[in-house]
Amino acid sequence: MTDPLINQPTNEASSLAGLPLLQPATEPSRVEQRFAPAVPASRLPANFLTPTQEPAGGRLRRAHTEPPASADDDLSTSTDQVDWRLVREIRAAATEQLSEQRVAATANGEPFDPDRELDAGRQIVDELLQEHATNTLRAGEGRPLDIRQQRATAQAVHDALFGMGRLEPLRKQEQVENIEAYGFDNVLLEDQNGVLNRGPAIANSDEEMLEDLMLLASRYGRPFSEAVPELHLELDDGSRLAAVAWVTPRPTLVIRRHRLKDISLNDLVERRTLSPNLASFLAAVIRSGRSVVVAGAQGAGKTTLVRGLCNEIPPWEKIGTFETERELGLDQMPDRHPRVVAFEARPGSGEYTADGRRAGEITLRQLFKTSYRLILDRYIVGEVRGDEILEMIEAMEAGQGTISTTHSRSAKATLAKLITCAMKAGPNISEAYATKALAEHIDVILYIKRDQTPLAPGQAGFALRQRYVSQVVSLGWNPNGPDFTDIYVPGSDGRAHPNVLPEYLEDLAEYGFESDQFHQEAS
Secondary structure, three states: OEEOOOOEEHHHHHHHOOOOOOOOOOOOOOOOOOOOOOOOHHHOOOOOOOOOOOOOOOOOOOOOOOOOOOOOOOOOOOOOOOOHHHHHHHHHHHHHHHHHHHHHHHHOOOOOOHHHHHHHHHHHHHHHHHHHHHHHHHHOOOOOOOHHHHHHHHHHHHHHHHOOHHHHHHHOOOOEEEEEEEOOOOEEEEEOOOEEEEEOOOOOOHHHHHHHHHHHHHHOOOOOOOOOOEEEEEOOOOOEEEEEOOOOOOOEEEEEOOOOOOOOHHHHHHOOOOOHHHHHHHHHHHHOOOOEEEEEOOOOOHHHHHHHHHOOOOOOOOEEEEEOOOOOOHHHOOOOOOOEEEEEOEOOOOOEOOOOOEOOOEOHHHHHHHHHHHOOOEEEEOOOOOOOHHHHHHHHHOOOEEEEEEEOOOOOHHHHHHHHHHHOOOOOOOHHHHHHHHHHHOOEEEEEEEEEEEOOOOOOOOEEEEEEEEEEEEEEEEOOEEEEEEEEEEOOOOOEEEOOOOHHHHHHHHHOOOHHHHHHHHO
């Protein structure tokens, strides 16, 4: 049996069944220690907020008060009636007790056991809730909470201690693909069908949202402060979080969940991202070992498309993936990709060394050089942003099929973007060299587009996002410069339609490409 409020089996909450009825706290929190139970206080940022501090340079919105509980509210599907001040108070008290237990265990030479701490946290939360219930009942004030509200409060405290707080229930909803927050109370949810809806507040104020983000950063050992105002994380479920504060009027975050990890080109055909003929073409391009760049705007679906392309790589080939934050996840599919080396760049700390680099930083370019002795068959780059394109050119010159993504406004504009990236390496790289090298070694550029259409009044949500490949070009070099051929062009619906197949790609038929169908549809 499942409790519809917290979407967990009721036996997990059985320890709460005997709790006295609770009443929402009427006084502000007495304890506000802002650190996770699994993180020593010594690892917290130096300017970690206390409840009375204002973040430097920030103009953050003041506290948002949750509405009081109503007897008519339906609590079976919502946690709107949870008293979040009570949640934070119990979390702070539980954090203090867990920290004391950890210090005692360390003094006794006991190793850290996350499962043991999780069990201890549940027990502490139960005891604190019972204590609060007893005290409020003795005071005889207010309306007591029913059993579902008690369970929801316990779950919210557990999420605050060991998860992502009020973001945790959103992360657990299978239909939610992306989570966006522009401040604590302007939250948007994109479902797996591309529909945008409003979401609940994720904190009681912008200050509280910022504290929670700093807490999360400390758990992952990443800096997030006024000195380092951006945060990029791969979360424990493989989702990717990006957050920024201090340089924006309000703290902002985006969580991209990447539900479509083990996906094929046929799956993308079913989702109308590709046509059947285009899927056949791309599969043959990858099997033939040609180099491909996937371009598009942010959130267009480039990573998902790359996963589909990678699933056409024969399983015996050795793959290296290079990412600033791991999200491709090919190494997590050993049945499909048994030989994967997943590299991840390291951003470094806020301090700078004598050569102008952040202390501890490891760049994608360094990782490329590290990989040369690993005998890789394929190089996959999550996103080309800078001079790592030079190492990619070396890989392509060696005959390796590469797959990469980058941001650009069209398929043909992608070359100019990559030239700019190459010239970031310094004055030793000329525009002429970068142009010729890229044009000679990139075989195909795909452009994936994201359309956003407002929904009519009365429909669920307020906007619909659709993702599809709109252009495919081949790239070459002639004495006059780069030579583009429009293989697929936007049709009447904007989706890629067959146009011209260059002669040098006619051999793709050997790799399963339905070239006759291409010419028939192009005519």
